Amino acid sequence: MELRPIKKKSVEVEAAEALRNHVVGGGVPPGGRLTEMRLSEALGLSRTTVRTALHQLANEGLVVQLPYTGWSVTSLSSTDAWELYTLRGSLEALAARLLAENLDSDKKGQLHRAFDALVVACGKGDEVAIVDRDLALHKLIVSLSGHRRLAEQYRLIEQQIRLYLIWSDRLMPSVEDIIATHRPIVEAIVAGDGRFAEGILRDHNETAGRVLFDFLKQREAAGVGREAPPPARARNRAN
Structure with a gap:
């Protein structure tokens, strides 16, 4: 089998993948709140890294940012x-x-x-x-x-x-x-x-x-x- 180069992933990419799997796997219900502090503690990452990952999920339509209150999982109407x-x-x-x-x-x-x-x-x-x-x-x-x-x-x-x-x-x-x-x-x-x-x-x-x-x-x-x-x-x- 031919060897292929190993693709290194940044911490932000890994954080986005973990949060994406958490959301789509039903870890948080539609409309459920997400806080950067709790997520950073659970993942063992800085709030800045978690925030970057959440912005990626927002671009994908999975979460939305709530003014002054944090984030929530996108609900379906x-x-x-x-x-x-x-x-x-x-x-x-x-x-x-x-x-x-x-x-x-x-x-x-x-x-x-x-x-x-x-x-x-x-x-x-x-x-x-x-x-x-x-x-x-x-x-x-x-x-x-x-x-x-x-x-x-x-x-x-x-x-x-x-x-x-x-x-x-x-x-x-x-x-x-x-x-x-x-x-x-x-x-x-x-x-x-x-x-x-x-x-x-x-x-x-x-x-x-x-x-x-x-x-x-x-x-x-x-x-x-x-x-x-x-x-x-x-x-x-x-x-």
Whole structure:
């Protein structure tokens, strides 16, 4: 195996990664407060380093800075859900069409492996891993499309999509449904019909997005706080 140079990471980058994993892993609920002092104590880092990391997460849309009071994890509203599912639906639909029209055996293999990884995560019932593998499959479709600017735009909302998926995946009745809704995506792309794959991806995002939008809209009408965590799903495992 060929040796590759080891990439050194700055303390600020490592701090951002730790905080990002803490947030997207559900360590702090949507709307939950973050204080630089507590984070610096927990991480064993200076407040200046923690503040730099928090600004990075703010650029990714994961946290927001509150004037004079600190930071909070970004909460998800029905409007946020609508904007994210319509935007990612457009980006991913285009990526699916481009990928289907320029497919080769290597790309097919990568798609199948990404889907298999999602199936494994669902089989274990690990909700954090399910979100990771779900996002990884969609990111792969975008990256394999060969459209650099499309991939750059997707990266701008990638972590916001991760938060979106934490809610969206939990609204699936079971993990079997997560698998069942992603299998047609891979099959459509592998079939090589660009327009069909484009439609499948658009419908996938529209259907799941509308479920989350309606759910959040009902919570807002009922006066449920945006800091309330996503609903717990029955922990059914895939066979």
